[in-house]
Amino acid sequence: MLREVTATRYVEPLRSGGSVPGVVEADDLGTYVVKFTGSAQGRKALVAEVIVGELARTLGLRFPELVLVHFDPAIAEQEPHQEVRDLHAASAGVNLGMDHLPGARDFTPEIARVFTVDPLEAGRIVWLDALTVNVDRTVHSSNLMVWPTLGVARPRLWLIDHGAALVFHHRWDVTDPRRAYDFRHHALGHYGPDVRAADAELAPRVTEELLRRILAEVPDAWLADEPGFATAEEVREAYVTYLQARVEASGDWLPTGFPTREELAAEEALRAAKNQQGRPAWLKQVPDLHGKPAVRQDGTVHLG
Numbered sequence: 001m002l003r004e005v006t007a008t009r010y011v012e013p014l015r016s017g018g019s020v021p022g023v024v025e026a027d028d029l030g031t032y033v034v035k036f037t038g039s040a041q042g043r044k045a046l047v048a049e050v051i052v053g054e055l056a057r058t059l060g061l062r063f064p065e066l067v068l069v070h071f072d073p074a075i076a077e078q079e080p081h082q083e084v085r086d087l088h089a090a091s092a093g094v095n096l097g098m099d100h101l102p103g104a105r106d107f108t109p110e111i112a113r114v115f116t117v118d119p120l121e122a123g124r125i126v127w128l129d130a131l132t133v134n135v136d137r138t139v140h141s142s143n144l145m146v147w148p149t150l151g152v153a154r155p156r157l158w159l160i161d162h163g164a165a166l167v168f169h170h171r172w173d174v175t176d177p178r179r180a181y182d183f184r185h186h187a188l189g190h191y192g193p194d195v196r197a198a199d200a201e202l203a204p205r206v207t208e209e210l211l212r213r214i215l216a217e218v219p220d221a222w223l224a225d226e227p228g229f230a231t232a233e234e235v236r237e238a239y240v241t242y243l244q245a246r247v248e249a250s251g252d253w254l255p256t257g258f259p260t261r262e263e264l265a266a267e268e269a270l271r272a273a274k275n276q277q278g279r280p281a282w283l284k285q286v287p288d289l290h291g292k293p294a295v296r297q298d299g300t301v302h303l304g
């Protein structure tokens with residue numbers, strides 16, 4: 001089960017996150033990124049965080065520890081912004097915390113340009129995202145961080161933020177577990193992810209027993225009141241059934257056909273060129289000649 005801690009000090013809001021998570025210190029002397037139950041993303045985002053995060057960890061991917069955080073809005077009284085204060089007020093009680101990785105950096109396109117990822121590791125991450133329908137790990141919103149690990153010469157990739165995964169839980173009645181989604185713009189697509197090898201390695205490990213164990217970690221309160229279900233246990237069962245059917249149908253949804261780095265750069269440049277059309281000349285950007293794709297005056301694309 002997830003450990004429980006109590007937040008003792010509110011450090012700061014993470015404004016780069018759409019749900020405005022908060023960094024807190026807790027009574028176990030740990031520091032956590034708290035995802036609040038009262039956020040606009042709702043409790044389902046927290047359910048997705050637990051299920052996908054725990055799956056990731058069990059399958060050997062790097063993912064920070066999750067804990068349940070008891071949060072009293074009184075500890076954040078110094079927060080000046082009313083919308084953040086409202087979020088805290090709506091989140092008194094148990095929230096989700098993720099171990100804070102001090103000094104970690106977001107895996108941005110700039111970092112991706114100089115960072116190598118093994119095709120098998122990329123394949124495992126893409127495979128997990130395709131299994132859990134996590135469409136929020138793209139080039140521009142990678143939800144990956146690079147973080148130095150003690151004793152390891154170079155920073156390693158860490159997964160964060162699975163709140164947008166499991167899109168099927170918004171429409172239980174119409175979703176087909178065999179459905180393939182578009183992962184062409186996955187943050188790791190240009191590393192040549194070996195999803196077939198990942199499938200052969202990981203699919204047999206996602207057993208019904210594992211899924212049940214993970215679903216048992218989701219607090220009842222986050223599963224209650226789901227329309228069409230009588231109890232939290234019934235909702236757990238629906239997740240297990242769906243994910244089990246999906247893992248068995250991996251042949252139907254394995255993502256393939258990732259664009260190369262060059263193709264992505266060309267697409268990006270075309271998009272930029274389209275955005276430029278119709279603007280007055282003085283608003284048009286000066287071409288960037290430092291290795292990035294550049295659009296010439298006549299609209300043609302130059303790959304640097």
Ligand SMILES: Nc1ncnc2c1ncn2[C@@H]1O[C@H](COP(=O)(O)OP(=O)(O)OP(=O)(O)O)[C@@H](O)[C@H]1O
Nearest residue numbers: 014016017018019020033064098099100101160161
């Ligand atoms: N465990 C962590 N350690 C260090 N920094 C983190 C951690 N989790 C999140 N962050 C930082 O906070 C930012 C926002 O976090 P996250 O993406 O989880 O929030 P979110 O509200 O779900 O965001 P969005 O939905 O906008 O992507 C991350 O991009 C990262 O910079």
Ligand SMILES: [Mg+2]
Nearest residue numbers: 017018143161
């Ligand atoms: Mg995010």
